[in-house]
Amino acid sequence: MKKRNKILIGVITACIIIGIGGWFGWQNIHYPPVDEAIQAVEKAEDKGDFLYFAGDEAKPLVIFYPGALVDAESYSVWASGVAAQGYAVAIVKMPFDLAVLGGNRAANVLDEVAQTSYVIGGHSLGGVMASRFAANEGDGSEQTLAGVFFFASYPDEKGSLAKSDLPVLSLIGSQDQIVNHENWQSAKTYLPETTLYQEIDLGTHAGFGTYGEQRGEEQTSLTNEEQQQIIVDKMAAWLSSLEE
Numbered sequence: 001m002k003k004r005n006k007i008l009i010g011v012i013t014a015c016i017i018i019g020i021g022g023w024f025g026w027q028n029i030h031y032p033p034v035d036e037a038i039q040a041v042e043k044a045e046d047k048g049d050f051l052y053f054a055g056d057e058a059k060p061l062v063i064f065y066p067g068a069l070v071d072a073e074s075y076s077v078w079a080s081g082v083a084a085q086g087y088a089v090a091i092v093k094m095p096f097d098l099a100v101l102g103g104n105r106a107a108n109v110l111d112e113v114a115q116t117s118y119v120i121g122g123h124s125l126g127g128v129m130a131s132r133f134a135a136n137e138g139d140g141s142e143q144t145l146a147g148v149f150f151f152a153s154y155p156d157e158k159g160s161l162a163k164s165d166l167p168v169l170s171l172i173g174s175q176d177q178i179v180n181h182e183n184w185q186s187a188k189t190y191l192p193e194t195t196l197y198q199e200i201d202l203g204t205h206a207g208f209g210t211y212g213e214q215r216g217e218e219q220t221s222l223t224n225e226e227q228q229q230i231i232v233d234k235m236a237a238w239l240s241s242l243e244e
Contacts, residue, residue: 030097033073036224037210040076043083047090049108053079055088060146060242061115062089062235063106065099065122065130067152067209072097074211075123077224081232087239088115099129106133110141119147119239121169123208124179127153131190134166135159146242149235151208152179154187161191168195169238171231173203177217198234203227 033041044051051072055061062082066072072091079089090109095101099122106120122130127150134148135158147167154170155161161168168191172179188195200207200222206214207227213219 030069030071031074031206031209031211031214032071033076034210034212037074037076040080040210041073043080044076044091047109047112049093049105051076051079051091051093052113053083053089053091055083056086057088057115059087059115060239061109061113061118061143062087062239063109063118063120063130064089064091065106065120065126066091066094066097067122067124067126068099069097070123070209070211074209077210077228078208078231078235081228082235082239085232085236085239087236088113094126099126103129103132106130107141110143115143117144117146119149119242120145121149121151122153123151124153124205127151128156128159131155131159131161133159135161135164147238149238151231152176152205154184155190156187157190159190162189164192165194166192167238167242168192169234170195170197171200171208171234172197173200173205173207173227175202175218175220175222176205178205178214196238200227200230200234203230 044053072093075091079091083089092105120130120134121127149169152172202220202222204220205217207224210224
């Protein structure tokens with residue numbers, strides 16, 4: 001009995017050590033929001049599964065999937081700016097900040113938000129999973145899917161929109177050193193010919209959020225504030241074109 005108790009105590013101790021080590025490791029690999037995003041997220045309502053920035057119910061809802069290991073709050077700056085233009089934005093929270101573990105979570109947003117139409121997109125890995133959701137026609141949602149957008153991202157074969165007539169916006173930074181540019185180019189075969197490709201001069205991968213520098217990427221002269229405003233302007237222009 002004593003031997004069994006010692007083994008049990010040893011297992012519990014090991015689990016605690018692994019848990020603590022995992023927590024500290026997580027703090028070193030994920031990207032939390034910096035001050036500007038922390039301030040901007042105060043404008044959002046925390047719906048549990050997503051952050052919601054209110055907008056005009058008559059306009060398309062913007063559903064957004066974060067990039068890998070990036071906190072949802074880190075995209076609050078441009079999201080609040082787009083909401084100020086009248087478009088509600090829902091930033092989906094992902095398990096362990098990985099969209100690949102929550103690809104269908106947009107359905108939770110559509111169940112709760114009343115807009116009759118929506119667009120969906122994401123940053124980096126988030127864009128890949130958003131396109132898969134769109135390719136499945138919103139997994140049976142009653143709301144109308146009005147468009148898809150990509151921030152430094154592209155679809156894979158499972159998320160192919162090549163045969164779709166949906167409006168698609170693809171934004172990328174000219175100084176992005178994280179995205180695989182060869183794959184980004186080849187993935188154009190999975191997008192409609194009418195896709196709108198736009199480049200943000202001096203823009204970076206991390207500049208699509210507000211979480212500081214990204215490992216493996218060099219600094220640029222374009223500030224995060226400037227890139228965020230460019231994103232707001234380009235998204236507002238694209239969303240407006242969908243209503244024409």
